[in-house]
Amino acid sequence: xxxxxxxxxEKFFDRELSDEQNVSVERHVAIxxxxxxxxxxxQMTRTLLESSPLPTQSESFVHSVMEKVRDSEHQRFAFxxxxxxxxxxxxxxxxxxxxxxxxxxxxxxTRLQLQTRCSPIVR
Amino acid sequence: xxxxxxxxxxxxxxxxxxxxxxxxKLVQSGEMNAYTEIVxxxxxxxxxxxxxxxxxxxxxxxxxxxxxxxxxxTIRSFRGESSFSSWLFRIARNTCIDILRKQKRESTKxxxxxxxxxxxxxxxxxxxxxxxxxxxxxxxxxxxxxxxxLLLREYHHMNYDEISSVLQCSIDAVKGRLKRAxxxxxxxxxxxxxxxxxxQREETL
Numbered sequence: 001x002x003x004x005x006x007x008x009x010e011k012f013f014d015r016e017l018s019d020e021q022n023v024s025v026e027r028h029v030a031i032x033x034x035x036x037x038x039x040x041x042x043q044m045t046r047t048l049l050e051s052s053p054l055p056t057q058s059e060s061f062v063h064s065v066m067e068k069v070r071d072s073e074h075q076r077f078a079f080x081x082x083x084x085x086x087x088x089x090x091x092x093x094x095x096x097x098x099x100x101x102x103x104x105x106x107x108x109x110t111r112l113q114l115q116t117r118c119s120p121i122v123r
Numbered sequence: 124x125x126x127x128x129x130x131x132x133x134x135x136x137x138x139x140x141x142x143x144x145x146x147x148k149l150v151q152s153g154e155m156n157a158y159t160e161i162v163x164x165x166x167x168x169x170x171x172x173x174x175x176x177x178x179x180x181x182x183x184x185x186x187x188x189x190x191x192x193x194x195x196x197t198i199r200s201f202r203g204e205s206s207f208s209s210w211l212f213r214i215a216r217n218t219c220i221d222i223l224r225k226q227k228r229e230s231t232k233x234x235x236x237x238x239x240x241x242x243x244x245x246x247x248x249x250x251x252x253x254x255x256x257x258x259x260x261x262x263x264x265x266x267x268x269x270x271x272x273l274l275l276r277e278y279h280h281m282n283y284d285e286i287s288s289v290l291q292c293s294i295d296a297v298k299g300r301l302k303r304a305x306x307x308x309x310x311x312x313x314x315x316x317x318x319x320x321x322x323q324r325e326e327t328l
Binding site: 041062 | 158162174184187188191192195196254257258261276277282283298301302305308309312
């Protein structure tokens with residue numbers, strides 16, 4: 001009896017064969033206990049791994065990630081604004097403003113002003 | 124790839140992927156809130172993946188959070204050359220590898236070895252392991268390279284192409300690695316079951 005090579009058996013197990021190849025291996029496996037044993041062994045591992053359910057959906061996880069994302073965004077804006085203020089760019093400040101959305105700019109400028117207690121920072 | 128709540132993990136249907144691609148484009152254009160939907164869609168599979176790779180739910184949750192944060196920070200570099208899911212799993216995998224390396228530096232292999240030995244040693248009724256315990260022991264016993272490829276294939280049901288994209292290796296490398304991983308897993312499970320049978324026989328005597 002000619003057995004399919006191990007690569008073909010692996011692909012058969014992983015449903016990566018063409019329909020035609022699939023039928024041919026299926027026929028062989030039906031009458032070959034050696035190849036069947038190979039598949040049964042692989043199936044044991046698969047069954048065990050599939051037995052573990054996915055974690056349940058967690059809204060608190062989503063909230064926690066989004067909170068960190070927002071913090072990270074604020075830090076990025078703060079960094080950009082600091083660069084903006086220290087850039088030494090000779091253009092008037094107002095021409096550089098479109099770099100930021102107006103809401104985030106107002107928020108960050110106010111926050112930085114409060115933090116550093118400096119005089120108005122938009123030069 | 125698809126989050127699943129059923130024990131059978133079906134591949135991601137096209138419309139869902141299209142919706143994800145839309146959210147990705149929104150985030151790339153600055154709509155931070157669209158990222159909520161992406162996190163909601165992928166959080167369970169990514170948490171599951173990280174938890175299994177690290178074999179620790181708390182560490183898995185931290186790694187998953189870090190994954191989503193890294194993905195957000197670099198989402199503009201995502202060009203759609205692979206699916207977003209593969210891209211995200213790649214980040215999760217790299218995050219877990221970093222954590223494992225750190226753990227390896229901090230501790231010896233003793234702990235892993237002792238768990239493996241626990242699974243092999245002669246012993247008690249507790250060796251009649253439930254599936255979850257068996258899975259945990261198996262994951263612990265497998266090398267990280269074999270653990271990740273088995274999880275991607277058998278738990279997350281990715282095809283060879285998707286796996287090669289996550290692991291950034293050729294399809295041939297995927298096939299070879301998967302084959303060796305299965306051999307390692309089967310050998311370990313066989314050993315575990317043999318031990319179980321020995322214990323059962325001893326208890327009946």
